[in-house]
Amino acid sequence: MQDLKIAVVIGGGNGIGAACCTVMHAHGWSVVVADKDEAAAAAVADRAGGRAFGVDVTDGDAVARLAMEVERQVGAPTALVVSSGIFQANMPVEQTPPDLFDRIMAVNVRGTYLANRAFGERMAALGRGAIVNLSSVTAHGSTPLNIYGPGKSAIITMSKSFAGEWGGRGVRVNTVSPGITLVPRVVERKRSGDRYPADLDAQMALGRCVEPAEVAEAVEFLCSPRASAITGTDLVVDCGWMTGALWAAYGGLRQR
Numbered sequence: 001m002q003d004l005k006i007a008v009v010i011g012g013g014n015g016i017g018a019a020c021c022t023v024m025h026a027h028g029w030s031v032v033v034a035d036k037d038e039a040a041a042a043a044v045a046d047r048a049g050g051r052a053f054g055v056d057v058t059d060g061d062a063v064a065r066l067a068m069e070v071e072r073q074v075g076a077p078t079a080l081v082v083s084s085g086i087f088q089a090n091m092p093v094e095q096t097p098p099d100l101f102d103r104i105m106a107v108n109v110r111g112t113y114l115a116n117r118a119f120g121e122r123m124a125a126l127g128r129g130a131i132v133n134l135s136s137v138t139a140h141g142s143t144p145l146n147i148y149g150p151g152k153s154a155i156i157t158m159s160k161s162f163a164g165e166w167g168g169r170g171v172r173v174n175t176v177s178p179g180i181t182l183v184p185r186v187v188e189r190k191r192s193g194d195r196y197p198a199d200l201d202a203q204m205a206l207g208r209c210v211e212p213a214e215v216a217e218a219v220e221f222l223c224s225p226r227a228s229a230i231t232g233t234d235l236v237v238d239c240g241w242m243t244g245a246l247w248a249a250y251g252g253l254r255q256r
């Protein structure tokens with residue numbers, strides 16, 4: 001019988017994507033780990049008992065081949081998580097090299113589009129499926145991340161568009177917007193103090209940053225039948241960062 005819990009996680013080799021693989025495996029999903037970093041994908045697949053595939057999400061032919069190969073070798077996916085992404089430094093817009101715009105949009109926006117198109121089309125043909133694309137709190141307001149943030153806004157709008165497109169054929173499409181999440185890259189920067197202020201945790205209503213597994217639990221929920229009525233929405237998982245933002249003008253969040 002067809003396994004009805006097959007999840008493909010693109011960008012599953014590291015960080016939030018890797019946490020999604022671990023958490024989804026724990027919730028009973030068969031996990032396919034896809035990443036440009038094939039060694040990282042293989043290591044996560046070993047831990048999550050799944051299969052690993054190398055893919056560059058900016059390559060439309062490679063993404064289409066991935067969708068075909070997964071269906072042939074593992075089965076038709078019932079969930080797709082797109083967690084592949086690249087980042088930018090905090091820099092004034094007039095110092096931002098234009099080709100950085102192209103690189104970030106190619107991976108974060110075009111890559112999400114290509115992956116949704118390849119997997120969503122097939123899910124719609126089969127009449128079921130759930131897609132979660134990783135956006136960010138930077139999509140929701142003004143930050144110095146002047147390319148990354150607008151790209152993350154595009155991912156939310158694109159996901160709402162696909163939710164309307166495929167909803168009638170049983171496919172749900174949502175986004176999750178994490179706040180600052182303690183993946184190894186962020187932990188290192190937080191420790192070295194080269195990017196984040198010393199009072200970073202105090203800016204969050206919950207007094208701390210997000211754990212990767214907490215984002216992954218939200219992703220798994222949206223992929224699961226427990227979220228059967230939810231499509232075209234964005235779920236913010238930020239330890240109350242956005243909630244706390246306007247308190248700065250009033251002296252900051254109350255501390256314990």
Ligand SMILES: NC(=O)c1ccc[n+]([C@@H]2O[C@H](COP(=O)([O-])OP(=O)(O)OC[C@H]3O[C@@H](n4cnc5c(N)ncnc54)[C@H](O)[C@@H]3O)[C@@H](O)[C@H]2O)c1
Pocket residue numbers: 010011012013014015016017034035036037040055056057058082083084085086107111134135136137177178179180181182183185186
């Ligand atoms: N960590 C955070 O604080 C945070 C906050 C908000 C949103 N996000 C979003 O969550 C997602 C995951 O972020 P993360 O912190 O886990 O990053 P990460 O760097 O730890 O992992 C990203 C993964 O994407 C893969 N990847 C990059 N380019 C690729 C490509 N062209 N094709 C295939 N795979 C590619 C990388 O190899 C890596 O395994 C991203 O979309 C990011 O924008 C992260």
